[in-house]
Amino acid sequence: MNDAIAWLSAQGLAVPRGSEATELAIVFGLIVAALALGALAGRWLGPPIEALWRRRLGHHAEGIGPRVPFVVRHGAAALLLAILQAAGQWPPLAAGLIGFFLGAAMARMAAQILRGLNLARWMAWSVAFVLFVAIFSHSIGGLAPINNTLDSIGFDLGSWRFSLLRVIIVLVTVICLLAAIRLVNRLVGHAIVSTSSFDPTQKLLAQKLAGIATITLAFFIGIDLLDISLTSLTVFSGALGLAVGFGLQKTVGNLIAGIILLLDRSIKPGDVIVVADKDIGWVNKIGVRAVSIITRDGKEHLIPNEDLMTKPVENWSYTDRNVRVRIPVTVPYDCDLPLAQELMLRAAAESPRVLDMPKSNVWLSKFGEIGxxxxxxxWINDPESGVGSVRSDVLNRLWLLFRDNGIVLPYPRRDVHLVGTPASD
Structure with missing residues (x-):
């Protein structure tokens, strides 16, 4: 043992002896206790907090919800280690040991939160690594040497200094602001969805406006944190204006059209619409760029918002969900016409989706070639279920009624007269 201590001393390493060794052992024991208490907190307090989080945020808790026990575990350990670090003047080796585990706990907690907000893995672990280095360096003598080294790796461009330190600061700031935007959007979105004073269209509009406000606020906060002068963005804003005027014209037009659709409430989620007499379906979602329409075939059509402002649109559920369905039927000339019309009304009345009020009706529309x-x-009140199934059900019932009452459906016939043919022998 003495030989090992002598060899370490010969290498220039400070070996704790006497009271320093005892103090180091005590610090190590306290660190192990803090980590153990953090694990117990994650096991005991994590599930109840996760359940509360899910109950308060519903589906907006997805992603971060399963990670709550780990966040509690590392957060509790970090809190205890921070208290231990501030409790006294520790020798350098003990302070470094506390800083190492404190930085690791904070890094793990930050990574769990960022991954829970669905940020990319490299983003989460980049912030975690920077956080670990900052806390550990602070505990062993400060960040000045690292900052000076990173700042020396770069170049000057006019009044700007582009260095590795600047790149890291910008990267961490952008990632943290992106995480804050996602967290705020989830909290605000759940608060808007939970309110009972808004209808679905107003809730959707409020969510989109809140999202735009959050991004705008985060942008100005980022500008302030990075100490960027707004006057330096003059050229950028001019270029952005040109881009909006040329390349992004359609994108901005769709964004404004989507906001207008939500404001005038002419189209809202759940409506059944027909666009340009071809796309029929119910509105699933009104997005920033396009409206999602799901047809009866299960196909999802993305129609640009601007098309809904410029093309003819039929909204079958704008003011009333009742929709009239027209079912053409042809009967022969020699049938009992009053009986045939009575059977048509009976087939319609027996169909389960056909409404009793307004009443069904039969119109004689034309004397055709064959009948x-x-x-x-x-009338139906569930157009989102389709109109083809109603026609099919009524016609199937009418077929059976016609068969039972001796009414035969007409079919095209042609009489061919041969003129001037020679007589046969």
Whole structure:
């Protein structure tokens, strides 16, 4: 043992002896106790806090919810280690040991939070590494040597200094602001969804406006934190204006059109719409760029917001969800017409999706080539379930009623007269 201590001393390493060794052992024991208490806190307090988080935020808690026990674990350990670090004047080796585990706990907690907010893995661990280095360096003598070294790696461009230190500061600031935007959007979004004073369209509009306000506020906070003068952005703002005027014209137009759609509430989630007489479906989501429409085939169509402002749009559920469905039927000329019309009304009345009020009706529309053409007019109040199934159900029932009552559906016939053919022998 003495030989090992002598060899370490010969290498220039300070070996604690006597009271210093005892103090170091005590500090190490306290660090182990802090880590153990953090693990117990994560096991005991983590699940209840996670349940509370999910109950308060609902689906907005996804991502960060399962990581709450780990955040509590590392956060509790970091808090205890911070108290231990501030409790007294520790010798350099003990202070470095505390700083190492404190930096590791803070780094793990930051990584769990950032990953829970669905940030990329490299972003989370980059911030965690910078945080660990900063806390550990502070505990063993300060950040000045590291800052000076990182700042020396770079170059000057006019009044600007581009260095590795500047790049790290910008990167960490941007990542933290992005995480803050996502967290605030989740909290505000859940608060808006939970309120009962807004209808679905107003809630969606409030969420989008809150998101825009959060991004704008984060932008100005970032400008202030990075000490960037707004006057230096004059050229950038001019270039941005040109980009909006040329390349981003459609994007900005779709954004404004989406806000207008939400403001006038002409189209809202859940409506059944027809765009340009071809795209039929119910509105699933109104996004920043496009409206998501799901058809009866399960296909999701993304229609630009601007198209909904410039093209003809039928909204089957704008003021009333009742929709009239027209079902064409042709009967032969020699049938009992009053009976056929009565059977048409009966088939419509027996269909489960057809409403009793307004009443169904049968119109004689035309004397056609092969028969008398009618339109069965029925009303439904669930257009999102499609209109083809209603036609099919009514026509199937009418087929059985016609068969039972001896009414045969007409079909095209042609009489061919041969003129001037030679007589056969």
């Amino acid at each position: 008398i053409e009618h339109d069965i007019l029925v």
